[in-house]
Amino acid sequence: MKYFINGKVSFVFWDKDCIIYHHNSGNTHLINDVPEVLLKRCLSAIPYDQEDLLRSIQQYAEFAGQDLSEYINQLLAILIKKDLIEQLN
Numbered sequence: 461m462k463y464f465i466n467g468k469v470s471f472v473f474w475d476k477d478c479i480i481y482h483h484n485s486g487n488t489h490l491i492n493d494v495p496e497v498l499l500k501r502c503l504s505a506i507p508y509d510q511e512d513l514l515r516s517i518q519q520y521a522e523f524a525g526q527d528l529s530e531y532i533n534q535l536l537a538i539l540i541k542k543d544l545i546e547q548l549n
Contacts, residue, residue: 462507462548463536469503469544482544489542494535495520502539507548510536 467484478491478499491499501508501516513532539545 462509463502463545464507464548465503465505466543466546471499471503473499480544482542485543487542489544491538498532498535502535502545 467482469480469482471478471480473496476493476495478494478496480489480491480503481487482489495517497520498513498517501513510529510532513535514528517528517532536545540547
């Protein structure tokens with residue numbers, strides 16, 4: 461399944477926290493403890509799937525050897541619930 465950003469967003473990172481402003485809704489969101497490279501990929505204008513996200517994060521030593529599938533599924537669910545991304549058919 462492919463995912464895509466739902467409208468225009470602006471974001472800024474502080475350590476592992478990110479503030480995201482969704483221009484379409486006017487809502488501001490705080491996302492905690494998500495690696496910057498992963499969240500940037502989720503909020504990019506290029507459609508992606510779960511495998512793309514896994515590849516983007518597995519290159520970092522702190523995640524080596526970990527099963528990140530459930531982590532990524534939870535992140536995608538959070539971003540969908542906040543209406544920041546949507547599933548493409």
